[in-house]
Amino acid sequence: MSQRGSAWTSEDSAVVCTERYGSGSIQKYMQHEDGTISCERPHTQQHYRSIRDCFVSLFLPHGFPHSVSDDYLEYQLWDTLQAFSSSVTGSLATHSLLRGSGVGDSSATVTAATITWILRDGTGMVGRILFAWMKGSRLDCDAKRWRLFADVLNDVAIFMEILAPIFPSCFTLTVCAAGVFKCIVGVAGGATRAALTVHQARRDNMADVCAKDGSQETLVNLAGLLISLLVIPLVSDSPWVTYLLFVCLTSLHIYANYRAVRSIVMETLNQSRLSIVLEYFLREGRILSPAEANCREPLLPGLGWQVPVSVGVPLSTVVSSVSHMKLLKKGNDSLYLLGWRKDTGRLAVVLHERARSVDIIRSVVHAEVLHQRSGSTDPVRFSILAETHGLVSHMFPDFHNGLCASGWTTDRNVLDSDDWRANWDTSKEH
Template sequence: MEKDSTVVLATEKYGSNESWEYIVKDGVMERKRNGSECGSGGNSIIGVFKSVFLPQGYPESVSDDYLHYQFWDTVQAFSSSLSGTLATQASLRGVGVGNPEATVAAATVTWLLRDGTGMLGRILFAWQKGSQLDSEAKKWRLFADVLNDIAMFMEILAPNIPSCFTLIVCTAGIFKSIVGVAGGATRAALTVHQARRDNMADISAKDGSQETLVNLAGLLVSLILIPLVTDKPVLTVILFFLFTILHLFANYKAVRSVVMATFNEARLSIVLHQYLRDGQILSPLEGNQKEPVFLELRKKVPVRLGVRLQDLVQNKDEFNLALKQTSMPYLLGVKNGCVRVCLGQEASTHDEIRAACQALCLGSVLHHATPMSGVPEKLLMLQSQSPWEMVFKSYNLMDQIFNPFLKGVEAAGWQTNRTLLNWDEWRVEWKTKTS
């Protein structure tokens, strides 16, 4: 009986999707796929689909939350495409399409005014809020989609109010310009989070392919939808609200599925306060699940990081108080109900995290009136009638808890080599003593 002469020379893999062997059999080298060959045609189709619409190396090349986020992002994009079709039809009717009395000049002026106000809105919004879009990407992502739905609803209503049509359309154009800035910037921030192999460009390109496919599907459905809703404003509004509900729900699920391992103010506050309550360190998944995703109109006790020295102290006595009992490369104080942190030139990322933790502890104490209900017991030691006395006590608290807290969050999987804490750019060098 002859022995099997098959010898395996080498094996190779394509990510986690394919595995192959190079074998020598009867002196001839062959390349053979590992595993069953059944259904290879189906696997080939799936493989082509993945290569077209998913980043190279998926799933190892992206974050764990990528597929969940992209699913809900696809749903919201499809519903938004249908809502946009209804809004576009209404806008065209409003500028006179189908109306023999309408003039090309009037329609052109309206369109130019809408585009012009939108351009100004885009510039002003980027100026005022651009620095917040990284640190609060989830909140601004959801805000952008809510604002987009409001803008489309305004466009649908505008033809029914002819006297205010231009004003309404221009306002909707401003809203849409804000949506463009906030949506594009936060998508870029999420791409940075999703990229695991410095493959942001690939992820962004494949996201564009996915969106194009969804818009194509929306276009095909719109071709069926438009004849059904033409000259039927009630049906248009009903369908718009149905698509809007689906759009907002999908957006909420999408931002909720994102699990960022870097600290912004909200995530740091959640993890820190849980640690102060019971010593437990929340994982990135647990911290992100507790993070609020809706924008707050006004913070009860705002925290400002990286302020100018004059925002913190007004005279030499206050400056000496700010330096008292600290050798840290930052100064901290309370002014006009706001916790302010002045950062030194040599401060490291860990110093930034410590300063933010200290500011958040002070903010919690200032927010809760006596008795301190809902505040971790360890923060009770900060109570004082004097703001500067509270600051001095907060340094002592950080000396006790920060190092164990930092080790705990690193062990839990949080990244501490970079943050999204939205520090301003002011950096100060100061003398340790003044006479």
């Protein structure tokens, strides 16, 4: 076995092999005069390392840090802080709900409290189904934005539950509304957590990353429960102290969530990140790295700019006649048809059945370029469309190569493409 040149000292001359477990300390295998081999482990800080290794084994994925993304640890630290804050404020909300339901009030009935709880759970279930139907496909595309939205909405729901006992006549309505919000939080938070787990798991270890995330959350919630046992008796008779504590913990919760989401560096392209990268490329001639683009990605709804384009729509959404289709194909040798929706006038993309992820990325890039140049009348719009086909055909190969070289993933994307696919003659129309 070859040695590492000058890296070995004279006293290491009997070393025949070194090894380590994950990112742990290196241990040496020494050859003795009688030909036997023994393992020499580091003697320093053995007790500390054994405790550290036990902690890592319990709460971090197997093979950490090499088995997860580079942003994993920073995200988990901020996520732990926000989970602790949410756990304590959740206990405050539970205290208020029990008091509003009549616990401690001799005139309250068990039946009334049970009905309130049933209505709360029932409306929440309906809200969960409707939200998943309306926004389910968008959660993958804007996982970071929806993750932050879910946590802010959770704070709103907790605040409503804390205030509910103050307005007895509206208690049931307030509790039901808060229940709907919390169920929406469950859908958005759970779905985006799954999307982030896909990003963080780098060795096909999604189950392990998810399980260890659950262990971390359980430990944090346990700590939150212990703190709540101390805090609740102190604030139970003072609503204003409860409100002040809620404001402080919620501020910490929102800040920690923002820092957690901001620390994530996604290598897949959604429309916001693609718009940011394309705009910088057209202006500076350079592709932003995933870290650079993620730092610029807006996290709050309504912020940022992106072209309103529908990808993967039915052909009938865009094309109304054979001549219309020929106009869309003029100068076009790609596996998509870019045009305008007949109902709204927004840009839309019809995908060929052989279209792959790179073709979808190219179609959105084309939509961005076309949107910047588009005219107001049909003849002008179709003329500009034909011109942009050549522009994009010339520009996109360099853009795509730059994406790959900068670390972006192009064999998959989160551009919210629908599943409609068409089949047409892809030869270029002149």
